[in-house]
Amino acid sequence: MSRLPTLFISHGSPMLALEPGTTGPVLTRIGQQLPKPKAVLVISAHWLTQQPTLTSGTSPKTIHDFGGFPRALYALQYPAPGSPALAEQVQALLQKVGLDARLDAERGLDHGAWVPLRYLYPEANVPVVQLSLNPSVPPKLQFALGQLLRGLSEEGVLILASGSFTHNLGELHWDSPEELPQAGDPYVDQFRDWVIDKIETHDIDALNDYRRLAPHARRAHPTDEHLLPLFVALGAADNTEVRRLHKDVALGTLAMDIFAFGSGGDVLAENGNLS
Template identity: 50%
Template sequence: MTPPIFVSHGSPTLIFDDVPARDFLTQLGKTLPRPKAILVASAHWETIAPRITASPAPPTIHDYGGFPEVMYQQQYPAPGDPALAARIKALLDGAGISATLDPARGLDHGAWVPLKLAWPEADIPVLQLSLQTHLGPAHHLKLGEALRPLAEEGVLILGSGSLTHDLRSVSWRGPNAEPDWVKSFGDWVNTALAEGRVDDLVNYRRLAPNAARNHPSEEHFLPLFVALGAAGAGAKMERLHTSVTFSVLRMDTFAFAG
């Protein structure tokens, strides 16, 4: 089985920023077995019902504004895999989750930023699965559970979001000091994952300290549940990385062994 992974992807400029998370991601692909393909559940694609990229050559999407010109020149020309997209749709449909293929959608920065660092050759097929933020954690856990056969076949299920994501409190300059309200939430999630407390995680909004402050909206936390669900019941968490950027973005990465 290829262990599903949750990665905190940070700012689009992570590909250039001199921060520990970037250093970690540049080594990640070298430490993992080469996946057959990569399916990314990214915080930056939200739809009413699940959609799956089905282009044989998904374009690179520059879904941001106000950055230096070099950020709009970035490309990640990984191939797609329409046949695998059809299989993903069949798995979701079989689990009672109606899904649609999207032949035009490309790769947003939640996908290509971490992938460009970890697999810069862009020679592994990449697909994306959209989130349904309005349906919450339990739905995304179910999405992941439906995708588990792919992980058993060598496909890397990659949830790409952020362990914490209060952009209103970002400190773009100055000391990179982690405030207590960020640390308390991040540490709670780490402990709950280590102890296998899936129900508590699904109910994190009520149980975790400072949950709403760290995630004013949920889209950057929900990819965690896709990865967790794909690993299956009783999955063991391994924290591959932890650091903080811009004071309030916890950049933790987790792998889940079923």
């Protein structure tokens, strides 16, 4: 199998599972255009641990880790199989560099994993392993973590980093999203444009220091766990090739950008409306 790209996906609100908007069709197209992976390794902003941990069960449950949403959302299931073998392989990779990774056979898939996967692989026929995210590890070391995982993409494993390009829940416009321009609040685009520029010029040093250098960084990310998966995806890519697959804003302040990094992304159609 040819090498797969690494993906960063902004998963938005859990309601994406019921309301695909513009993001759902893009995810479906990605799943159709990429060669079918032998497994998916997900790093989500919604499983935070200090010790690296991997789901290792054969049938990970669907976790509904949210509250106050319609009953139909809690009825959704994503019954993808797990891959204990992949979990053990990643554990070994991390242990080689002194990271005491552990396996958890009981942990399931949170909505940062199963919501986008419902569109990527709706038949739930690709094994999935989730790797927890340590929110106290800075971007530079998240990038280094991605580098440790780089070889998996050559073996047919899709590395899926799931977070949000901006994530200020205190400023969401729940009441009248239809009245908002597609660009959302101006600070969202200012922050996003800065980050995209650094990604496309491969200015990793500036990206690692984004909370000090990027405009409106702390407003865009009061806490940075939803952007940290981006650095894992960048580190796991084998070269500096970047494909911007989607640009939108949900609820005024959630930038829904999707990227593919590294070799293997040439089969993916880029979004033509990114200006």
